[in-house]
Amino acid sequence: MSAQATLPSVADLALVADLFDSLFGRSLDGVMLTLERGPILRANAAACRLLQMTEAEVCRGGRAGIMPASPALDAILAQRAHDGVIHGELTLRRGDGSLFPVEMTSTLSDSPGERYSITVFRDITERKRAVAEREEYFKFFKNSTDMMCIADPNGAFKKVNPATSQLLGYTEEELLSQPFLAFVHPDDREQTQSEMADQVKRGYSLDFINRYVCKDGSIRWLSWRAFVHAQEGLTYATARDITEFKKLQAQLQLADRMASLGTLAAGVAHEINNPLAFLMANVTFAIDELRVLCATADEVGTDARVAQRLEGVIEALDEAREGGQRVRRIVRDLKMFSHAENEQTANVDIEQVLESSLRMASNEIRFRARLVRDFGASHAVVANEARLGQVFVNLLINAAQSIPEGRAAENEIRVVSRVGKDGRVIVEVRDTGTGIRPDILGRIFDPFFTTKPPGVGTGLGLSICHGIVTGLGGEISVESVVGEGTTVRVVLPAAGSRIAVAGKVLDQGLRPCRILVVDDEPMMTTALRRMLQKASHDVVVANAARQALALITAGDRFDVILCDLMMPDVTGAELHAKLCAIAPDQASRMVFMTGGAFTAEARAFLSSVPNRRVDKPIEKAQLDRALREQLGQPA
Numbered sequence: 039m040s041a042q043a044t045l046p047s048v049a050d051l052a053l054v055a056d057l058f059d060s061l062f063g064r065s066l067d068g069v070m071l072t073l074e075r076g077p078i079l080r081a082n083a084a085a086c087r088l089l090q091m092t093e094a095e096v097c098r099g100g101r102a103g104i105m106p107a108s109p110a111l112d113a114i115l116a117q118r119a120h121d122g123v124i125h126g127e128l129t130l131r132r133g134d135g136s137l138f139p140v141e142m143t144s145t146l147s148d149s150p151g152e153r154y155s156i157t158v159f160r161d162i163t164e165r166k167r168a169v170a171e172r173e174e175y176f177k178f179f180k181n182s183t184d185m186m187c188i189a190d191p192n193g194a195f196k197k198v199n200p201a202t203s204q205l206l207g208y209t210e211e212e213l214l215s216q217p218f219l220a221f222v223h224p225d226d227r228e229q230t231q232s233e234m235a236d237q238v239k240r241g242y243s244l245d246f247i248n249r250y251v252c253k254d255g256s257i258r259w260l261s262w263r264a265f266v267h268a269q270e271g272l273t274y275a276t277a278r279d280i281t282e283f284k285k286l287q288a289q290l291q292l293a294d295r296m297a298s299l300g301t302l303a304a305g306v307a308h309e310i311n312n313p314l315a316f317l318m319a320n321v322t323f324a325i326d327e328l329r330v331l332c333a334t335a336d337e338v339g340t341d342a343r344v345a346q347r348l349e350g351v352i353e354a355l356d357e358a359r360e361g362g363q364r365v366r367r368i369v370r371d372l373k374m375f376s377h378a379e380n381e382q383t384a385n386v387d388i389e390q391v392l393e394s395s396l397r398m399a400s401n402e403i404r405f406r407a408r409l410v411r412d413f414g415a416s417h418a419v420v421a422n423e424a425r426l427g428q429v430f431v432n433l434l435i436n437a438a439q440s441i442p443e444g445r446a447a448e449n450e451i452r453v454v455s456r457v458g459k460d461g462r463v464i465v466e467v468r469d470t471g472t473g474i475r476p477d478i479l480g481r482i483f484d485p486f487f488t489t490k491p492p493g494v495g496t497g498l499g500l501s502i503c504h505g506i507v508t509g510l511g512g513e514i515s516v517e518s519v520v521g522e523g524t525t526v527r528v529v530l531p532a533a534g535s536r537i538a539v540a541g542k543v544l545d546q547g548l549r550p551c552r553i554l555v556v557d558d559e560p561m562m563t564t565a566l567r568r569m570l571q572k573a574s575h576d577v578v579v580a581n582a583a584r585q586a587l588a589l590i591t592a593g594d595r596f597d598v599i600l601c602d603l604m605m606p607d608v609t610g611a612e613l614h615a616k617l618c619a620i621a622p623d624q625a626s627r628m629v630f631m632t633g634g635a636f637t638a639e640a641r642a643f644l645s646s647v648p649n650r651r652v653d654k655p656i657e658k659a660q661l662d663r664a665l666r667e668q669l670g671q672p673a
Contacts, residue, residue: 058082067160072101074146074153088140088161091133104130106137114144127162139166185260185277193217193234196272205279207253223249223257234264234273247280259284310365311633315655318362319565321355322658326572328352366655383510385533386423388455388463389416395430396453402438407449407469414456417463418533421510429503429514433467433526436500440471440524458529462512465528473520482516549671550574551597556586556613557631558605566600569658583608590621598668599624603632603640603651611643629664631656 058080062069068085072078081089081096089096089104096104105111106129114124125143132138140159147153179186179199188197195213203210206221213221222230226248233246244264249257264275332348396409403409419426434451441449454466474482483504507514512530553575557563563579570577578596580586583605590596603610610630617625630644633654644651652664665671 065158067158068140069159070096070157072155072157074155077101079154085159088138088159089130089132095133106131114142128159130159138163182276185275185279187218187275187277189218189273189275191271193219202277205252205258206250212253221250223251225249257281311654313559313561314362314365315631315633316559316561316565318359318366318655318657319562319569321359321362323565323568323572325352325355325359328355362655383420383422385418386421386426387416388419388426388465388530389413391421391423391426392430392453392455392465395427395434398427398431399434399438402435403451405443405446406438406441407446407451410450410452412452412454417455417457419463419510419530420533421530425506426510429506429528430465430467432500432503433528437467437469437471437524437526440469440473457532461532463530463532465530466525467528468523468525470523473522473524474516474518475520479516479518483514549669550576551665551669552576552578552595553665554578554580554586554589554594554596554599554601556580556583556599556605556610557602558582559602562602566656566661569661583610583613587613587616590617590624595621595624596627598665599628600652601628601630603630603644609640611640614643614647614649627668629668 058069058071059082062082065082065084068088069082070078070085071080077100078097081093086093086096091099091104108129110126110128114126114128123143123145126141128140128142129137130140139162141162142157142159144155144157146155182199183201185202185205186199187195187202190196194217198210198213200210202213206213208221219227219231230246230248233244236244245262246264247259247261250260252258258279259281260277261280262275262277264273266273328348328351332352392411392413396403396411400409434453437451441451449470450468451470452466452468454464454468456464458464483500504514507528507530510530512528514529515527516524517527518524550573553570555563555566555570555577557566558581560581563581567577567579578589578594580589583601584607586599586601587608601610601613608616610628614625614628617628626649628649630649630651631654632640632644632651650664650667652660
């Protein structure tokens with residue numbers, strides 16, 4: 039920017055005008071000639087353009103018209119009076135009254151007599167805006183919670199924001215000292231390099247995800263958006279930490295797989311129950327028949343060796359039946375846990391649920407600790423059996439996983455059930471594991487919080503347990519001492535009466551009756567017919583619901599209809615609906631046999647009708663009890 043250092047004293051104003059025009063007429067900066075204490079004498083074209091006034095208007099308004107009073111103006115005038123030359127920033131007023139910033143240089147002549155000043159100024163609005171934007175950018179860059187960085191063409195960090203240092207744990211100097219690939223997880227470096235090269239080649243912004251290794255050795259997942267400036271060759275990139283999102287995604291995928299597994303387990307349980315039912319029925323029938331033969335052999339004096347061999351066969355079949363009972367319990371447990379979405383509540387035997395849960399968790403426990411049962415008298419709680427089982431299985435597995443494998447003799451998991459002073463039922467799962475630190479004890483019921491290593495737990499187990507227990511009107515709490523173990527206490531409202539364990543019901547005095555057996559499994563109907571005919575019942579078999587419907591439509595009537603619930607073509611529920619329309623008395627005599635009502639429709643149906651049900655595999659005592667109840671005969 040040009041400026042005139044001094045100006046000689048000129049009396050002739052015409053000469054002044056000619057000199058001003060020749061020196062400043064074509065200047066791109068605004069220039070004004072002013073008497074030290076007087077008016078503005080001249081303003082060049084650039085000054086008029088910037089001030090949006092004619093030269094006459096500028097001169098008529100004077101310095102006060104274009105220079106609003108301000109501390110900055112006072113300082114500039116005082117400096118000029120003292121030094122003769124000043125330079126600084128000031129605000130000027132345009133003809134329309136608007137203000138704009140200028141950079142100004144004003145020179146005062148040192149000639150004797152009346153002194154003149156030459157004031158040169160330029161509009162710095164755009165420069166001020168650029169500075170403000172730059173300041174805003176650096177403020178954003180510095181305060182952003184996302185990572186922001188600039189990398190040079192050689193792949194080295196040129197600039198990183200504080201969030202990058204905080205997330206990765208390195209100082210800015212450490213990050214700038216190495217290529218950025220040095221901080222990328224080794225397994226992701228090749229992919230990152232390839233994607234960056236592709237981005238440079240194609241010349242557009244790129245989104246990608248990779249892993250970075252923090253200074254403490256931890257791994258963070260980062261979602262990047264990068265852009266390479268073609269002229270500068272610099273890469274501008276931002277990244278967001280998505281580690282928790284990736285964990286959540288993995289946990290939800292696991293939960294989805296577990297839900298699918300539950301559905302599969304329900305189907306498997308149903309398919310196992312059908313063959314298991316007729317297997318158990320036939321084994322029981324064979325044992326009963328052989329015992330009759332043994333008794334007959336004694337009466338007719340059969341060879342002792344034959345009798346001994348018959349006893350051996352009975353013993354073998356008894357063992358086979360016991361094996362079948364074990365399979366039956368396993369299937370029952372699978373059914374119970376696969377029906378967790380059914381929210382219906384009923385009186386539930388707490389000891390029975392605990393035993394099922396212990397069987398489900400036994401493989402986790404057996405290599406880690408001794409299992410001690412400390413059950414009081416069996417009590418009922420109002421709960422959903424599957425949900426309650428889910429709680430206890432979670433607690434048992436957590437207890438087991440807090441104890442290292444291979445030290446079963448040194449550790450103990452004790453399951454206690456009792457009734458508290460307030461009448462509520464209390465269940466405690468105590469372990470001698472590692473315990474929980476006091477600083478995290480208050481967070482253990484938070485969703486996705488876990489102290490287990492990756493792949494061992496989802497962090498949802500205790501949160502779900504808390505929701506189930508509180509949803510039943512109960513409480514769940516945890517006490518723990520590091521190095522000594524943990525006690526998880528579940529308190530549930532009692533159902534109000536103790537559960538009596540049903541004993542075996544004998545078939546003495548059971549009135550013979552006419553029974554229709556409906557099942558699509560021929561061996562099942564054969565086994566049931568064999569079992570029922572032995573008790574002198576008149577048994578009719580139908581291997582399809584349509585066949586049963588045809589019998590009843592033709593006028594056949596039965597005292598009891600044993601009907602499988604899940605059948606192809608026409609289900610037991612559909613048969614019931616048809617009978618309600620044509621023979622309501624027969625519909626009320628239906629007893630449903632189920633190997634696992636694993637569809638929502640089947641469960642809804644069973645809960646909506648008063649008909650009795652028996653679970654496959656059907657034991658003789660269970661069947662007799664159902665018949666007595668249906669026929670209204672005393673046990």
